[in-house]
Amino acid sequence: MASFGRKDKGDRPTVLRKDRTGANPITVALIAIVVIGLICYFGFAKNNPFSQPFQFQAVFSSANSIRLSSPVRIAGVNVGKVVKVEGQEGTNNAIVTMEMQDRGLPIHKDAELKIRPRIFLEGNFFVDLKPGTPQAPTIAEGDTIPAGQTAIPVQLDQVLTSLQKSTRRNLQVLLIELGAGLTAEPTAAENAEQPPLTQGKTAAEALNNSLKYSEPALKNSALVNQALQGVEPDDLPGLVRGLAATSTKLVGSEAQLGDLVVNFNTTMEAIASEQDAVRESIALLGPTVKNAYASLGSLNEALPSLAQFSVDFVPGVEQTQPTIDAVTPWIAQATPFVSEAEMGGVAANLQPTTESLAELSAATIPTLTQTLNFSQCVSKVLIPTGDVVVPDGAFTTGMSNSQEFWSALVGFNGESQAFDGNGQMIELQAGGGPNPVTITGGNINAKEPLYGNSIGAPQGTKPAWTSGQTIPFKPNELCSKQTLPDIAGTPTGPAD
Numbered sequence: 001m002a003s004f005g006r007k008d009k010g011d012r013p014t015v016l017r018k019d020r021t022g023a024n025p026i027t028v029a030l031i032a033i034v035v036i037g038l039i040c041y042f043g044f045a046k047n048n049p050f051s052q053p054f055q056f057q058a059v060f061s062s063a064n065s066i067r068l069s070s071p072v073r074i075a076g077v078n079v080g081k082v083v084k085v086e087g088q089e090g091t092n093n094a095i096v097t098m099e100m101q102d103r104g105l106p107i108h109k110d111a112e113l114k115i116r117p118r119i120f121l122e123g124n125f126f127v128d129l130k131p132g133t134p135q136a137p138t139i140a141e142g143d144t145i146p147a148g149q150t151a152i153p154v155q156l157d158q159v160l161t162s163l164q165k166s167t168r169r170n171l172q173v174l175l176i177e178l179g180a181g182l183t184a185e186p187t188a189a190e191n192a193e194q195p196p197l198t199q200g201k202t203a204a205e206a207l208n209n210s211l212k213y214s215e216p217a218l219k220n221s222a223l224v225n226q227a228l229q230g231v232e233p234d235d236l237p238g239l240v241r242g243l244a245a246t247s248t249k250l251v252g253s254e255a256q257l258g259d260l261v262v263n264f265n266t267t268m269e270a271i272a273s274e275q276d277a278v279r280e281s282i283a284l285l286g287p288t289v290k291n292a293y294a295s296l297g298s299l300n301e302a303l304p305s306l307a308q309f310s311v312d313f314v315p316g317v318e319q320t321q322p323t324i325d326a327v328t329p330w331i332a333q334a335t336p337f338v339s340e341a342e343m344g345g346v347a348a349n350l351q352p353t354t355e356s357l358a359e360l361s362a363a364t365i366p367t368l369t370q371t372l373n374f375s376q377c378v379s380k381v382l383i384p385t386g387d388v389v390v391p392d393g394a395f396t397t398g399m400s401n402s403q404e405f406w407s408a409l410v411g412f413n414g415e416s417q418a419f420d421g422n423g424q425m426i427e428l429q430a431g432g433g434p435n436p437v438t439i440t441g442g443n444i445n446a447k448e449p450l451y452g453n454s455i456g457a458p459q460g461t462k463p464a465w466t467s468g469q470t471i472p473f474k475p476n477e478l479c480s481k482q483t484l485p486d487i488a489g490t491p492t493g494p495a496d
Contacts, residue, residue, distance in 0.1 A: 054100045055083065056107065058127075058145040063094040064115045064152045065125055072098050072127045079104025082127065093147055098127065107139050108132025110241050114151040125153075135234060136241065148248040182207075377479030384484060 060066075063085050072080035084097035100107070111132040118124045139145070182204040191199045198206045229236045250257060271278060337343060386402035397404060433455035474482060 054102075054105060054141050055097060056100070056139055056141065056143050056145070057095050057097050058113045058150050059088060059147040060094050060096055060113075060115060060150045060152055061092070061147060062152050063096065066094075066096060066115055066127070067125075070124070070126055072100065072104070072129055074104055074129050074131060077103075079129070095144070096127070104129070104131070106131065108134070108136040109139055109143075110136040110149070110244070111139070111145055112149050112151075113145060114153070116153055133237060135237075146248045147251060148244055373478055373480060380480045381482055381484060 066082060066085060068082055068085065070082040071078045072082065080098050080100040082096055083099045086095050086097075087093070088095050107129070108131060112130040114128045115125050116128045118126060183202055185202060186194070186200065197209065201209070230239070338347065386405075387400045389398060389400050390396075390404075397407075399407065433453045435454045435457050437452045437454050437458055439450040439452075
């Protein structure tokens with residue numbers, strides 16, 4: 001078999017081996033070209049075409065020379081770039097689409113964006129992003145930040161345009177007239193209309209004198225500003241976020257806002273026409289606020305009791321639903337029971353009795369009132385009086401009035417026993433003796449002195465009579481309100 005090849009030095013032909021294979025040079029060249037192209041793309045573009053970057057939009061009142069690929073920065077660090085700028089349909093606003101890196105996320109719904117120049121005298125611009133507060137929810141991809149949360153810088157040409165020659169001349173005239181108004185001496189007619197404190201003084205001097213009253217005013221203003229910050233740290237930011245949300249909703253309501261301004265102007269004109277009444281109302285506002293402050297103080301003192309009542313009332317409220325659940329089956333069973341077919345006749349027969357019971361209940365109220373008065377008389381007057389121990393000197397038993405009363409009844413019962421058939425009786429015998437006794441005055445209801453004789457010489461009266469002493473009694477007042485009688489006085493002095 002013939003063979004093809006080249007000859008070596010020994011003039012022997014070299015045979016190519018058919019079992020040795022390799023990569024096709026064309027394929028290798030194509031792969032190399034693709035790899036080199038990818039390396040060049042990633043080296044210059046620095047983007048991953050297979051990734052899905054986070055994009056969102058923001059509405060600005062002006063694009064302000066912002067361009068594609070302008071950086072988006074957070075605290076001076078590049079975290080994204082501008083990928084699209086377009087106008088907002090129906091407005092003069094611009095919609096800027098931005099692409100964010102992962103290190104610039106998350107972005108919250110209260111985020112703020114501002115277009116700023118990179119150098120002082122303007123130049124390339126960038127978007128300064130404040131990502132918002134952690135308390136606010138985060139935005140999703142494709143969301144739009146409203147114009148109320150964006151801002152653009154004031155450019156140098158705008159400042160220069162505001163200070164044209166006519167404007168500067170008017171500003172000079174304003175300063176000259178302001179200086180003249182502050183330093184001009186008042187006329188006699190002007191002094192006559194001024195209070196004594198400012199008479200004869202220029203406007204500047206009057207303003208200087210007013211500074212002495214600024215301390216309490218500034219103090220109260222500081223208190224108001226402190227109160228406006230709220231109680232919790234997030235109160236004021238929450239208020240700002242709420243106002244921002246309200247302003248955002250009002251952006252698309254220019255016609256309604258115009259009507260509001262017109263109506264507000266009409267309202268102010270109506271108030272101006274009643275300026276005398278408004279002036280009187282404002283004069284009375286101070287005392288009204290003072291009285292309201294006192295009322296609020298009383299209300300503040302009552303709030304702890306109300307709070308405690310609310311806390312104590314909670315268990316009852318918690319048991320309301322279980323009570324309703326427990327009563328509902330009973331009501332379901334009781335409804336057929338009291339129907340006309342079951343208890344209707346009995347209920348009709350009981351109606352007159354119920355009316356009589358209602359009248360009896362109404363008539364019982366005065367009786368219960370008198371029963372209450374009697375019970376209070378017993379508990380507040382009779383029982384305390386009966387519990388008093390009367391000091392009788394050597395004859396003191398140490399027992400209370402009520403106990404001695406019942407002991408006296410037992411003694412009378414023993415004295416009344418008889419040994420004949422005439423029944424019970426108390427036999428008394430007038431005393432006698434060589435010692436005369438005279439009883440006068442005191443609580444003895446006798447117009448003339450009482451005379452008698454005693455076997456022994458009297459040592460005194462137990463308890464002693466107190467001449468002229470009477471128990472205070474007010475017949476027009478309830479018994480429960482009467483003064484307790486003083487029956488525990490110490491006996492002193494011999495008997496009369």
